[in-house]
Amino acid sequence: MEASEFDEFYTASFRRVTGQVYAMIGDLDEATECTQEAFARAWAHRRKLDRAEYPEAWVRTTAYRLAVSRWRRRKRAERSPDRALQGTGTVAAADESHVALVAALRHLPEAQRQALVLHHIADLPVHQVAAEVGVPEGTIKARLSRGRTALAALLADENGLAGGGVTHA
Amino acid sequence: MPEQHDPIDELARFGASLGSPNPGGDMPRSPAEVRRRGDQIRRRRAALVAGGAALAVAAVAVPVLAVVGDDDPKSDRDRIAEDVPALAEIDLLRDADTQYFPGQKDAYRTVGTFADDRGDGLARCEQKSLSTLGPTRSFTRTYNFAPVYREGETPEKDLTPYDLVERVAEFTTPEAARAAYDTLGEWILDCRIPGADRLTVVPKARTVDLPGADGVIYSATWTPSPDPYAGYLGEFGLLLQGDRIAVLQQSVIGQDQDWEENRSPVALMMPAVAARLLPEQPTSDRPSAAIPDDFPLTRGWPATAGDGDGPKGPARDLDPVEHAPCGTGLPDPPHEDRLLATYEDAEDYRTRQLTTYADPDAATAAFDDIRQQYVDCPFGPKGADGSTPVWAVHDVAGVGDEAFALLGWDELDGAPTPHGETLLVVRRGGSVLVVVHAGEAGAPSGSTDQGAIDEITQETKDVATRMCAWSTDGC
Numbered sequence: 001m002e003a004s005e006f007d008e009f010y011t012a013s014f015r016r017v018t019g020q021v022y023a024m025i026g027d028l029d030e031a032t033e034c035t036q037e038a039f040a041r042a043w044a045h046r047r048k049l050d051r052a053e054y055p056e057a058w059v060r061t062t063a064y065r066l067a068v069s070r071w072r073r074r075k076r077a078e079r080s081p082d083r084a085l086q087g088t089g090t091v092a093a094a095d096e097s098h099v100a101l102v103a104a105l106r107h108l109p110e111a112q113r114q115a116l117v118l119h120h121i122a123d124l125p126v127h128q129v130a131a132e133v134g135v136p137e138g139t140i141k142a143r144l145s146r147g148r149t150a151l152a153a154l155l156a157d158e159n160g161l162a163g164g165g166v167t168h169a
Numbered sequence: 170m171p172e173q174h175d176p177i178d179e180l181a182r183f184g185a186s187l188g189s190p191n192p193g194g195d196m197p198r199s200p201a202e203v204r205r206r207g208d209q210i211r212r213r214r215a216a217l218v219a220g221g222a223a224l225a226v227a228a229v230a231v232p233v234l235a236v237v238g239d240d241d242p243k244s245d246r247d248r249i250a251e252d253v254p255a256l257a258e259i260d261l262l263r264d265a266d267t268q269y270f271p272g273q274k275d276a277y278r279t280v281g282t283f284a285d286d287r288g289d290g291l292a293r294c295e296q297k298s299l300s301t302l303g304p305t306r307s308f309t310r311t312y313n314f315a316p317v318y319r320e321g322e323t324p325e326k327d328l329t330p331y332d333l334v335e336r337v338a339e340f341t342t343p344e345a346a347r348a349a350y351d352t353l354g355e356w357i358l359d360c361r362i363p364g365a366d367r368l369t370v371v372p373k374a375r376t377v378d379l380p381g382a383d384g385v386i387y388s389a390t391w392t393p394s395p396d397p398y399a400g401y402l403g404e405f406g407l408l409l410q411g412d413r414i415a416v417l418q419q420s421v422i423g424q425d426q427d428w429e430e431n432r433s434p435v436a437l438m439m440p441a442v443a444a445r446l447l448p449e450q451p452t453s454d455r456p457s458a459a460i461p462d463d464f465p466l467t468r469g470w471p472a473t474a475g476d477g478d479g480p481k482g483p484a485r486d487l488d489p490v491e492h493a494p495c496g497t498g499l500p501d502p503p504h505e506d507r508l509l510a511t512y513e514d515a516e517d518y519r520t521r522q523l524t525t526y527a528d529p530d531a532a533t534a535a536f537d538d539i540r541q542q543y544v545d546c547p548f549g550p551k552g553a554d555g556s557t558p559v560w561a562v563h564d565v566a567g568v569g570d571e572a573f574a575l576l577g578w579d580e581l582d583g584a585p586t587p588h589g590e591t592l593l594v595v596r597r598g599g600s601v602l603v604v605v606h607a608g609e610a611g612a613p614s615g616s617t618d619q620g621a622i623d624e625i626t627q628e629t630k631d632v633a634t635r636m637c638a639w640s641t642d643g644c
Contacts, residue, residue: 003204006200006204007200007201007204010200010203011200015187016187019183019184019186019187020187023183032197033197036197036198036203036206037206039203039207040203040204040206040207041207041587041609042207043203043204043206043207043208044207044208044587045585045586045587046207048584048585048586048587049584051583051584051585052581052582052583052584053582053583054582057555057581057582058581058582058584058586061554061555061556061581061586062586062587062588064554065554065556065588098183098186101176101179101180101183104176116180117180120177120180120181120184121180121181121183121184121187122184123184131555131582132554132555132582133554133555134551134552134554134555134556134557148176148177151176151180152176155176155179
């Protein structure tokens with residue numbers, strides 16, 4: 001991948017991947033930092049990326065794993081996020097119309113949240129979600145069904161969304 | 170009751186908004202800045218590998234004593250020898266000590282060895298867990314009878330899970346040990362064996378003459394047994410030696426056994442039990458399994474980290490390294506002592522775990538178990554994120570008695586990801602060192618990354634040199 005190709009890939013995908021990771025982890029700043037770090041690693045390992053059929057899925061998964069890894073380390077060591085991962089710019093607040101949705105997503109089990117985000121937000125077909133997550137299509141369909149029901153109940157009762165946090169495996 | 174509505178529309182709207190010009194604010198970094206950051210990551214990794222190579226040159230150029238620092242390499246060993254070692258697995262009977270007939274050694278084979286309350290339930294007549302008697306440490310070993318058959322004889326089917334059990338325990342004082350010894354005697358006299366419809370314990374114990382120790386043997390019979398025409402004949406040997414006790418239980422199906430008083434299996438083995446239980450004297454040529462608290466486990470690591478916790482330890486309460494390439498790890502084999510240290514910087518996570526075992530054979534078995542797990546699982550189970558762990562095992566020469574490196578990385582969508590780790594496992598004598606390099610700095614580049622192996626090996630050599638304390642040849 002040449003620099004110009006990478007720049008085009010980054011420009012076209014960054015916001016979309018950030019939004020998807022934000023929906024999965026519920027923290028826009030964290031999603032932004034982890035996504036830009038994932039893109040930096042994509043450039044550092046661009047020869048590996050050339051072999052990936054879906055480079056955007058590679059970046060999304062890397063960003064998500066970075067977010068989970070950072071959350072776990074912070075939880076364990078009670079320390080601040082890696083300064084190396086922090087951006088130099090500013091991030092605008094999320095669209096307020098989506099705040100309730102993301103807050104509700106945070107209350108779902110991780111597997112259901114991931115399936116809903118990849119299918120309905122990233123717009124991936126079920127078979128591709130199954131391939132990315134590594135489970136059978138039937139499992140994804142079940143997670144989508146249960147997640148949809150649970151999410152509907154959560155959105156109907158926003159008073160129940162106070163407190164809580166990100167659910168990580 | 171709040172009205173429920175289909176959330177799919179909201180999810181779809183959210184997804185559609187991500188295609189808008191500014192869904193989450195401006196990009197914090199331009200594409201060029203991200204590429205520069207990526208180039209930094211590549212350079213940093215290259216520098217780490219180069220650093221390992223430089224260390225290798227230095228290690229060759231200076232004498233060993235200079236490499237390990239100003240410390241006298243024998244000082245730790247001397248300090249170890251001054252202490253009486255704690256009770257350990259090595260204080261249990263070995264197969265070669267066991268007897269059934271006089272002079273016929275090696276009569277039983279070890280089935281399993283267990284530390285502390287993991288041995289509960291294996292010994293008969295214990296009315297409560299041995300831990301309720303207050304030992305500081307205890308070990309249990311089970312054995313099966315290993316009969317010798319002549320040519321033409323058909324081996325009999327083994328009807329029992331184990332035929333011999335030894336439990337040893339250490340207490341804070343000789344008085345506490347004696348109290349436990351007395352309680353165990355009472356439990357045997359008041360023995361209750363689940364499922365037994367008839368149980369007889371000979372109330373008068375036979376005294377065993379042992380220098381420097383008290384010893385008694387109780388006999389008992391009980392039914393039913395797996396053989397409908399016979400019951401069990403069992404013996405319970407109790408031994409008190411200073412602040413340590415031992416219980417040896419042997420049973421056999423067949424009430425027609427009639428051993429001469431001092432020629433029963435338990436009576437034959439009690440002297441060996443006492444000899445094994447005796448704490449090693451400072452003049453012993455057996456290296457103590459205890460790891461000194463100040464063992465230089467962090468040697469060679471930076472003293473500080475720019476963006477992390479830096480070095481932590483050595484300590485015994487850090488999380489041990491788990492080996493689970495197939496998704497589920499094997500149980501951690503019983504060991505004598507363990508010391509850990511970690512180092513954290515941004516994307517640079519290192520762990521060193523030093524474990525000592527009862528003897529070099531036990532260490533070799535533990536080393537082989539770790540290696541075999543990875544050989545058996547070159548591809549781990551697919552993770553929730555769709556990635557597959559991949560492992561490659563490489564034997565490494567020139568460090569310890571034997572060593573191997575593990576290159577591990579995740580593959581996603583057929584392509585390697587930057588997530589991975591490099592491990593080095595070194596055995597020397599009765600000790601095993603596991604070194605882990607993880608994060609961006611530790612992830613190997615593919616299955617043949619000799620640079621990653623050289624780096625972790627060179628960084629480990631100083632520590633591996635100090636493992637001579639558990640070598641039979643010493644330092």
